[in-house]
Amino acid sequence: MFKYDPPSELLKDRVILITGAGDGIGKACALSCAAHGATVVLVGRTLAKLEAVYDEIEAAGHPQPAICPLNLETASEKDYDDLAGQLFDTFGRLDGLVHNAAQLGPRTHLDSVKSEAWMQLMQVNVNAPFMLTRAMMPLLRAAPDASVIFVSSSVGRKGRAYWGPYAVSKFAIEGMMQVLADEQDGTTQVRVNSLNPGATRTAMRKKAYPAEPPETNPEPHEIMPAFLYLLGPDSRTINGQALDAQ
Ligand code: NDP
Numbered sequence: 001m002f003k004y005d006p007p008s009e010l011l012k013d014r015v016i017l018i019t020g021a022g023d024g025i026g027k028a029c030a031l032s033c034a035a036h037g038a039t040v041v042l043v044g045r046t047l048a049k050l051e052a053v054y055d056e057i058e059a060a061g062h063p064q065p066a067i068c069p070l071n072l073e074t075a076s077e078k079d080y081d082d083l084a085g086q087l088f089d090t091f092g093r094l095d096g097l098v099h100n101a102a103q104l105g106p107r108t109h110l111d112s113v114k115s116e117a118w119m120q121l122m123q124v125n126v127n128a129p130f131m132l133t134r135a136m137m138p139l140l141r142a143a144p145d146a147s148v149i150f151v152s153s154s155v156g157r158k159g160r161a162y163w164g165p166y167a168v169s170k171f172a173i174e175g176m177m178q179v180l181a182d183e184q185d186g187t188t189q190v191r192v193n194s195l196n197p198g199a200t201r202t203a204m205r206k207k208a209y210p211a212e213p214p215e216t217n218p219e220p221h222e223i224m225p226a227f228l229y230l231l232g233p234d235s236r237t238i239n240g241q242a243l244d245a246q
Helices: 024-035 047-059 077-090 115-141 164-184 203-208 220-231
Strands: 015-019 039-044 066-069 096-099 146-151 190-196 242-244
Touching (some): 024 047, 024 096, 039 047, 047 066, 066 077, 077 115, 096 115, 096 220, 115 146, 146 164, 146 220, 164 190, 190 220, 220 242
Parallel strands (some): 015 039, 015 096, 146 190, 190 242
16 A cells, blocks of 8 residues: 555645545545645536545545536537636645546457447546646636546556456556646646556445455545545656556
C-alpha cells in the first residue's frame, strides 16, 4: 500500500472535482477529500447516489459539497463549459480534478468488439476526460497549486488479452496525462499524474472477476493515501508520473 500519513487539514480550502463520485473509488475519494477539509464537487450520472454522498459529507460536518449530475456518455461540449462557468462563479478556481469515472465494457477478443460498444466506452473513458480537462484548464490555472489525476489501471500500462477497449482507453489516458504534464512543466502551477488503484473491492471489480471472493481486495477507503498525497501540497513537484495506490 502507498505509504502516506495525511494531516487532518491537508486539503483545507481546496476545491476538488471528482467524476464517478457516487460509488466505488470515486465515492471513497469524495468522502476522504471532504474529511481532509476539501470542498468536493460531486460529478456522476446517478443523482440518488450523489445525494447519498452529499448527505454523508454534510452529516459528518465536513465542508458543504456541490452536486453536478452529468452523464459522461452523452454530455456535450456546452455541458462542460456550463459546468466550468458555474464553478468559476461559485469558487473562481479548481485545485483538484480526479478523472475517476470509467466503464469496463466488453471483455473479449478485440476483433469481436462491436463498434458501438467501442465508441461508447471511448466516449466515457477518453473523450469525456479530454473535454472536461479542456473546460477546467482556466480554473486549474487560477489555483495556486492544482493537481489533475487520471485514474488508470495496470492494463493501461501493459496490454493484456481480452481486456478490450477498456485497456486501450487506459493507455489513451496515460498518453493524455503525459502530454498534458509535459505542457504544464515549467509553464503553469498545474501538475498532472496517473494513478493505478490496483485491485479494489467495487462493483467494477466484481463485474471483471465475478468468482473472486470480495474480501481478497482492499476496500476503496484503504487506497486513499495515494489520492490524498497527489491532491495535497506534498506532491507539488510530482508531474507526469504514473503511480500506484497499492
Ligand atoms: P465502479 O464501477 O464501482 O464506479 C464507477 C463510477 O463511475 C460510478 O460512480 C459510475 O456511476 C461512474 N460512471 C460510469 N459511467 C458513467 C457515465 N457515463 N457518466 C458518469 N459517471 C459514470 O468502478 P470503480 O470504483 O472500481 O472504478 C473507479 C476507477 O478505478 C475507474 O477508472 C476504474 O477503471 C479504475 N480501476 C478500478 C479498479 C478496481 O479494482 N476497482 C482497478 C483498476 C482501475 P454510477 O454509480 O451511476 O454507475
